[in-house]
Amino acid sequence: MLIIANWKLNLTFDEVKDWVMTYNTFSSTYTFNRVKPVVCPSFIYIPYLKEHLLKTKLGAQNTSHFAKGKYTGEVSAYQLKNFVSFSLIGHSERRENFHETDENIVEKVSLCKNEGIVPIICVNKIEQVSPLKNFDNIFIAYEPLSAIGSKNPDSPSHIEEMTHEILKRAPKAKILYGGSVSEENIKHFSCLKNIQGFLIASESLNPHSFINILKKCDI
Numbered sequence: 370m371l372i373i374a375n376w377k378l379n380l381t382f383d384e385v386k387d388w389v390m391t392y393n394t395f396s397s398t399y400t401f402n403r404v405k406p407v408v409c410p411s412f413i414y415i416p417y418l419k420e421h422l423l424k425t426k427l428g429a430q431n432t433s434h435f436a437k438g439k440y441t442g443e444v445s446a447y448q449l450k451n452f453v454s455f456s457l458i459g460h461s462e463r464r465e466n467f468h469e470t471d472e473n474i475v476e477k478v479s480l481c482k483n484e485g486i487v488p489i490i491c492v493n494k495i496e497q498v499s500p501l502k503n504f505d506n507i508f509i510a511y512e513p514l515s516a517i518g519s520k521n522p523d524s525p526s527h528i529e530e531m532t533h534e535i536l537k538r539a540p541k542a543k544i545l546y547g548g549s550v551s552e553e554n555i556k557h558f559s560c561l562k563n564i565q566g567f568l569i570a571s572e573s574l575n576p577h578s579f580i581n582i583l584k585k586c587d588i
């Protein structure tokens with residue numbers, strides 16, 4: 370079970386250091402059983418976390434759809450490959466605020482795969498799945514817009530329905546759910562047949578909540 374913290378555009382460097390201190394106190398003595406934790410911070414914190422975070426993989430929140438060259442401000446999969454194992458791609462906030470298209474997303478997935486980074490593609494509509502149908506070894510995170518940051522997660526029955534539809538279109542993908550997952554409600558989702566992990570933003574900013582989520586999924 371992949372449990373991914375998506376910190377979005379949050380946390381100062383001092384807050385990151387505090388988060389790591391609290392988290393490592395837990396992870397240094399804990400043996401993960403079925404859970405694989407992943408943290409996706411802002412790019413600038415990745416080298417610090419790579420050096421200090423214990424028993425936890427790193428992911429990027431985004432990668433460029435360009436490979437390299439004259440693209441000021443971009444960070445590409447070929448640069449990230451030495452630091453991260455995963456990359457989020459096409460989060461709804463990127464599709465909406467940065468006008469990312471399905472075409473951009475397919476380019477990003479291909480670049481990540483070429484560099485050995487496992488892509489986690491976020492989808493909020495079923496039509497966004499079909500362009501991904503030919504990729505293997507990818508994760509698709511189903512994140513309905515109404516559930517993101519709203520404390521109003523999707524219902525388990527609708528998540529099951531959606532995962533079924535996603536797998537019809539992308540049978541080789543592994544499915545995650547994201548949207549208002551918390552330590553209180555995760556048990557309703559962790560038992561769903563096709564769900565292989567979670568994408569957690571708001572509740573991952575507090576290391577204690579994130580740790581509790583990890584423990585609840587690890588049984």
Ligand code: PGA
Nearest residue numbers: 517518548549569570571
């Ligand atoms: P949330 O966000 O956990 O704050 O609902 C999830 C996401 O945007 O990935």
